[in-house]
Amino acid sequence: MVMTRDALLNQKGGVAKTTTTLHLGGTLAAAGRKTLLVDMDGQGNLTTGLKLERLNPKGELTLARAMLEGCDQEAAHSLVRRHSENLYVIPSALDLFTLPRHLHSARSSEERLAWVLELLQDEFDHCLVDCRPALDIDTDNVLRWADHVLIPVDVDEFSIEALELLLAQVHTLVTETRTAPPHYRGLVINRIDKPFSKFHQKVYDTLHALPLPVVGEIPLRTVVAEAKNKGMTISQYEPKADVARMFHDLAVKAGYLPETPAA
Ligand code: ADP
Ligand code: MG
Numbered sequence: 001m002v003m004t005r006d007a008l009l010n011q012k013g014g015v016a017k018t019t020t021t022l023h024l025g026g027t028l029a030a031a032g033r034k035t036l037l038v039d040m041d042g043q044g045n046l047t048t049g050l051k052l053e054r055l056n057p058k059g060e061l062t063l064a065r066a067m068l069e070g071c072d073q074e075a076a077h078s079l080v081r082r083h084s085e086n087l088y089v090i091p092s093a094l095d096l097f098t099l100p101r102h103l104h105s106a107r108s109s110e111e112r113l114a115w116v117l118e119l120l121q122d123e124f125d126h127c128l129v130d131c132r133p134a135l136d137i138d139t140d141n142v143l144r145w146a147d148h149v150l151i152p153v154d155v156d157e158f159s160i161e162a163l164e165l166l167l168a169q170v171h172t173l174v175t176e177t178r179t180a181p182p183h184y185r186g187l188v189i190n191r192i193d194k195p196f197s198k199f200h201q202k203v204y205d206t207l208h209a210l211p212l213p214v215v216g217e218i219p220l221r222t223v224v225a226e227a228k229n230k231g232m233t234i235s236q237y238e239p240k241a242d243v244a245r246m247f248h249d250l251a252v253k254a255g256y257l258p259e260t261p262a263a
Contacts, residue, residue: 001034001122001123001124001125002121003036003120003121003122003123003124003125003126003127004125004126004127004147004148004256005117005121005127005145005146005147005148006126006127006128006129006146006147006148006149006150006185007129007131007139007142007143007145007146007148007149007150007182008020008021008128008129008130008131008150008151008152009131009139009142009143009149009150009151009166010131010133010151010152010153010162010163010166011133011134011135011139011162011165011166012133012153012154012156012158012159012162013133014133014154015152015153015154015156015159015190015191016152016154016188016190016191016218017130017131017133017152018041018045018046018049018130019049019152019190019218019224019228020150020152020188020190020216020218020250021037021046021128021129021130022037022046022049022050022130022228022233023224023227023233023234023235023243023244023247024128024150024247024250024251024256025037025087025126025128025233026087026232026233026234026235026236026247027233027234027235027244027247027248027250027251027257028086028125028126028251028256028257029084029085029086029087029233029235030086030233030235030236030239031248031251031257032086033086033125033126033256033257034086034088034123034124034125034126035086035087035088035124035125035126035127035128036080036088036089036090036120036123036124036126036127036128037050037087037088037089037090037127037128037129037130038063038089038090038117038127038128038129038130039089039090039091039092039130040063040092040096040113040129040130040131040132040138040139040142041092041096041130041131041132041133042092042093042094042095042096042097042099042132043092043132044091044092044093045130046089046092046130047089047091047092049228049231050083050089050231050232050233051230051231052081052083052089052091052231053081053091054091054092054093054094055079055091055092055093056093057093057094057095060078061075061078061079062079062093062095062096063079063090063093063096063116064093064095064096064098064099064102065095066079066116067099067103067112067113067115067116067141068099068102068103068106068112070115071115071116071119072119073119076116076117076119076120077119077120077123079116080120084233084236087233088124096132096138099138100134100136100137100138103137103138103141104137109137109141110137110140110141110144110173110177111141111144112141113129113138113141113142113144113145114141114144114145117145118145126256128150129142129145129146135165135166135169140173143170143173143182144173144177144179146182147182147183148182148183148184148185149170149182149183149184149185150184150185150186150188150215150254151163151166151184151186151187151188151212152187152188152190153187153188153189153190153207154189154190154191155189155191155192155193155196155200155203155204155207156203157199157203159203159207160203160206160207163187163210170182184212185215185254185255186212186213186214186215186216186253186254187207187210187212187213187214187215187216188214188215188216188217188218188250188254189204189207189214189216189217189218190218191218191219191220192204192217192218192219192220193219193220194219213253215250215253215254216246216247216249216250216253216254217246218243218246218247218250219242219243219246221241221242221243223237223238223241223243224243226238234247235247235248
């Protein structure tokens, strides 16, 4: 088993990074892929969206501590919680908020996430990391580990500028560390609310004209919020919903799942 290592990244908040991680992960799990989701945001929306407990820095090992202090395979396993069949999560913890501050004074400060997640890479088919909305040393860690980047975006005034900044940051990191650039799976345009105003249509068209492919388009749907309230993925909560099919199409178009031949 060769685990795909995916960063779901955009420093812009509210573009559905967490939602995409959760439901794409759910789609992969439903397709029989053993999938690990990593909540790298101290706010813990992925963790609570799946109704899992955050890890407690006072009583148990957390991802941040494992990154700062190092860990062995058994300790890395102890970070993982099972949500449902094929779907596993490394939950968030409050100490992720202070992780960047501690990383700045650590040796090999950008390698730390890779040290931890490499201990788990024989266990899963896919690992998706839900990043916090920042371009800081913790997201550099995700980029140093990832071999794929999927970029959730929304149709908003600042989306294009945010994307330019993000791509420049990845380029700088790759140049500075002389590593191979990650493979961009492409953009997922989220929270699509049609009909568009003229302005939003222009942003949407600009997103489509970028050199990165658009691999998914997900409309605003109340069923997404309902699934979150139940702590379930769309493919568990409402597998027949149109958004469930759209997350499946995303999984195919972005290259996670093979195309199923038409019946
Ligand atoms: P991010 O992780 O990028 O900050 P979230 O995934 O938390 O963004 O999404 C922001 C908000 O939008 C959340 O309240 C989420 O439930 C909601 N949301 C995201 N995608 C959809 C959708 N397709 N339909 C309805 N609500 C959505
Ligand atoms: Mg989030």
